[in-house]
Amino acid sequence: MTQPVLHLRLEGFEGPLDLLLDLARAQKVDLEKISIVALVDQFLAVLDQARRVRLELAADWLVMAAWLAWLKSRLLVPQDPEEDVDAEALATALTERLAELDRMRLAAAFLGGRQLLGREIFGRGAAENLRVEDRSGLHAELPALLQAYAAARRRALARRPYVPKHRKLWTVQDALARLGGMMGALPGWAVLHRFLPEGLIDPVEQRAALASTLIAALETARGGTIELRQERAFGPILVRRALLAPERMPEERAPEGRTAEGRTAEERVADVRAA
Amino acid sequence: MSEPPDPAPDPALFAHALRIAEALVFASDRPIAAARVQQALPPGVDARAVLTALLAATAGRPVELVEVAGGFAFRTAADLAPALTRVVEVPRRLPRVAMETLAIIAYHQPVTRPEIEEIRGAALSQATLEALLEHGLIAPRGRKEVPGRPSLWGTTPRFLEHFGLQGLSDLPRREELVSEPRPLFQAPEAQVLDAPEVFQAPEARVPGLQDPESPE
Amino acid sequence: MSEPPDPAPDPALFAHALRIAEALVFASDRPIAAARVQQALPPGVDARAVLTALLAATAGRPVELVEVAGGFAFRTAADLAPALTRVVEVPRRLPRVAMETLAIIAYHQPVTRPEIEEIRGAALSQATLEALLEHGLIAPRGRKEVPGRPSLWGTTPRFLEHFGLQGLSDLPRREELVSEPRPLFQAPEAQVLDAPEVFQAPEARVPGLQDPESPE
Numbered sequence: 001m002t003q004p005v006l007h008l009r010l011e012g013f014e015g016p017l018d019l020l021l022d023l024a025r026a027q028k029v030d031l032e033k034i035s036i037v038a039l040v041d042q043f044l045a046v047l048d049q050a051r052r053v054r055l056e057l058a059a060d061w062l063v064m065a066a067w068l069a070w071l072k073s074r075l076l077v078p079q080d081p082e083e084d085v086d087a088e089a090l091a092t093a094l095t096e097r098l099a100e101l102d103r104m105r106l107a108a109a110f111l112g113g114r115q116l117l118g119r120e121i122f123g124r125g126a127a128e129n130l131r132v133e134d135r136s137g138l139h140a141e142l143p144a145l146l147q148a149y150a151a152a153r154r155r156a157l158a159r160r161p162y163v164p165k166h167r168k169l170w171t172v173q174d175a176l177a178r179l180g181g182m183m184g185a186l187p188g189w190a191v192l193h194r195f196l197p198e199g200l201i202d203p204v205e206q207r208a209a210l211a212s213t214l215i216a217a218l219e220t221a222r223g224g225t226i227e228l229r230q231e232r233a234f235g236p237i238l239v240r241r242a243l244l245a246p247e248r249m250p251e252e253r254a255p256e257g258r259t260a261e262g263r264t265a266e267e268r269v270a271d272v273r274a275a
Numbered sequence: 276m277s278e279p280p281d282p283a284p285d286p287a288l289f290a291h292a293l294r295i296a297e298a299l300v301f302a303s304d305r306p307i308a309a310a311r312v313q314q315a316l317p318p319g320v321d322a323r324a325v326l327t328a329l330l331a332a333t334a335g336r337p338v339e340l341v342e343v344a345g346g347f348a349f350r351t352a353a354d355l356a357p358a359l360t361r362v363v364e365v366p367r368r369l370p371r372v373a374m375e376t377l378a379i380i381a382y383h384q385p386v387t388r389p390e391i392e393e394i395r396g397a398a399l400s401q402a403t404l405e406a407l408l409e410h411g412l413i414a415p416r417g418r419k420e421v422p423g424r425p426s427l428w429g430t431t432p433r434f435l436e437h438f439g440l441q442g443l444s445d446l447p448r449r450e451e452l453v454s455e456p457r458p459l460f461q462a463p464e465a466q467v468l469d470a471p472e473v474f475q476a477p478e479a480r481v482p483g484l485q486d487p488e489s490p491e
Numbered sequence: 492m493s494e495p496p497d498p499a500p501d502p503a504l505f506a507h508a509l510r511i512a513e514a515l516v517f518a519s520d521r522p523i524a525a526a527r528v529q530q531a532l533p534p535g536v537d538a539r540a541v542l543t544a545l546l547a548a549t550a551g552r553p554v555e556l557v558e559v560a561g562g563f564a565f566r567t568a569a570d571l572a573p574a575l576t577r578v579v580e581v582p583r584r585l586p587r588v589a590m591e592t593l594a595i596i597a598y599h600q601p602v603t604r605p606e607i608e609e610i611r612g613a614a615l616s617q618a619t620l621e622a623l624l625e626h627g628l629i630a631p632r633g634r635k636e637v638p639g640r641p642s643l644w645g646t647t648p649r650f651l652e653h654f655g656l657q658g659l660s661d662l663p664r665r666e667e668l669v670s671e672p673r674p675l676f677q678a679p680e681a682q683v684l685d686a687p688e689v690f691q692a693p694e695a696r697v698p699g700l701q702d703p704e705s706p707e
Binding site: 014015016017018020030031097100101102103104105106107108110111112114115116117118119120121122123124125127128130 | 515517518519520521564565566567569572575576579581582584587588590591593594595597598610611612613614652653654655656662663665668669
């Protein structure tokens with residue numbers, strides 16, 4: 001008859017320490033003065049009865065039982081000086097753990113015994129809001145304004161359909177005329193870019209003008225009127241009036257610079273385009 | 276309910292009922308009906324009579340009982356409101372459309388509404404303009420002499436104040452905000468020509484993406 | 492707080508300050524700090540003095556001022572609980588495991604879950620921790636710099652409020668938490684409870700920092 005009761009009892013404990021505390025309290029002495037040996041015996045007895053009811057017991061119960069049995073044997077056998085575990089210290093530690101659990105139980109009981117807000121004591125049910133929000137102000141930040149502008153512009157630009165631009169390209173003829181016209185006033189070496197037409201903004205038009213001017217310069221140099229020079233790859237191309245035989249037109253003479261490599265003007269243009 | 280069985284009940288009982296009623300109204304999260312108060316009172320005491328007494332007792336107190344829709348509640352006396360209310364400033368943000376419109380007016384002023392729509396690439400509601408007007412951030416700047424004579428809009432000194440600007444010239448230049456094509460050889464004489472980069476097109480200058488109507 | 496600038500201020504001014512303080516604390520469902528009350532008072536009136544007077548004035552009223560969780564709040568008188576609970580829906584009590592866990596957190600904070608399990612000698616279910624969190628009684632307090640970096644737990648101001656404590660120092664001292672063989676706590680005079688009175692904290696245990704005039 002007692003067996004099912006015992007079964008239920010063990011279930012009611014929150015682990016072995018809980019049962020130990022209950023047994024220790026049953027000794028009706030100060031927790032500091034409990035008999036660990038008696039406690040161990042009681043614990044093992046309860047566990048033994050429980051096992052008769054059902055064999056399977058949670059591992060932590062069995063581990064605690066084994067440890068307590070070991071502790072009891074150490075406490076009973078005279079201390080071996082070689083032994084590095086102090087059974088007394090372990091027993092004290094166990095007592096202290098039980099005492100702490102007991103204290104926390106009492107603390108829980110203290111809290112449980114308080115009159116609780118919302119159970120026995122009530123606060124103001126409908127709190128009055130004494131805050132008044134003034135929303136007339138404006139949260140204005142310059143970065144937000146600028147972002148808004150950039151975003152609006154970007155969006156508007158992206159939405160606009162692409163219309164190919166009408167281009168005015170600077171022809172080789174134009175370049176030849178401009179080069180010829182400006183050569184006379186040239187005192188020495190000048191950068192080729194000086195011969196580009198003014199007022200070109202569009203980068204494509206600029207590059208087209210550069211290519212036309214280079215072809216015009218190469219053509220004129222072939223005629224011997226001018227000389228071209230380039231110190232290094234992608235360096236500035238320099239132009240000056242030819243010093244020797246201005247009116248001659250030598251077939252094979254190549255001016256200084258990269259034209260000596262024997263490449264055609266069209267290839268040079270291709271180089272410039274690729275750049 | 277029914278008629279109060281005893282118009283003059285036991286004074287001690289009535290006093291206890293008053294205490295219960297006061298605590299109950301205080302603890303209730305919404306105005307409490309007399310019928311509900313009745314449930315908490317000792318038998319033989321009429322809730323209506325108790326609440327009427329409580330109305331009188333709390334009149335003039337810093338927190339008084341008031342009868343509102345649905346029942347009774349405690350309310351802070353009106354005369355204390357100025358001392359108690361704490362005004363918290365919760366500034367609002369301008370909606371995105373308003374912010375964009377304001378930015379466009381700032382950069383393109385004086386500008387008409389159709390022009391703003393053209394620049395934003397989207398229609399502009401009257402409400403947005405009115406909100407900006409109401410905040411005192413923009414003001415009309417006459418009319419443009421084109422058919423329809425649309426109003427011209429510009430920003431106000433208050434706009435500068437709000438955004439912490441000394442003047443409109445404090446705004447970053449437009450080109451710094453929107454990557455629109457920059458001229459390659461703007462000032463040929465100033466360019467250092469042996470720098471090889473001159474001949475290399477920067478990535479940003481991809482032709483297809485350029486603004487068809489170059490601004491500068 | 493500092494010394495009251497004027498120990499005997501103008502009575503009319505003090506009366507007005509009393510009204511303001513009462514209304515301010517009454518309006519809120521959470522404790523109001525003395526410093527907040529001070530902001531609402533006319534200059535030259537010390538909030539502490541006003542609140543002390545208010546504690547005395549409202550003692551015995553159905554809704555009385557109490558000092559709790561570092562502030563002041565109005566609470567219904569304990570003796571009215573039976574009448575109120577008849578009408579107001581009351582929440583269920585926390586189960587024993589939750590109460591024990593809460594006690595361990597209160598006394599050992601900040602504490603990790605493995606440490607709680609070590610003290611209880613049993614595994615702690617996630618549901619228990621979640622219930623305490625949901626009630627707003629505990630809150631994480633960072634992580635412990637040990638392998639696994641477990642969360643540290645501590646109690647909240649709501650914990651103090653819930654149990655009617657002015658501060659953690661209102662909890663019984665650890666030395667006082669001894670069960671048998673000797674009885675621990677003297678039963679406080681007025682408290683009538685079905686819970687064991689022995690656990691009621693006597694007023695004498697209010698630390699020096701706090702107002703000597705205990706609300707209870």
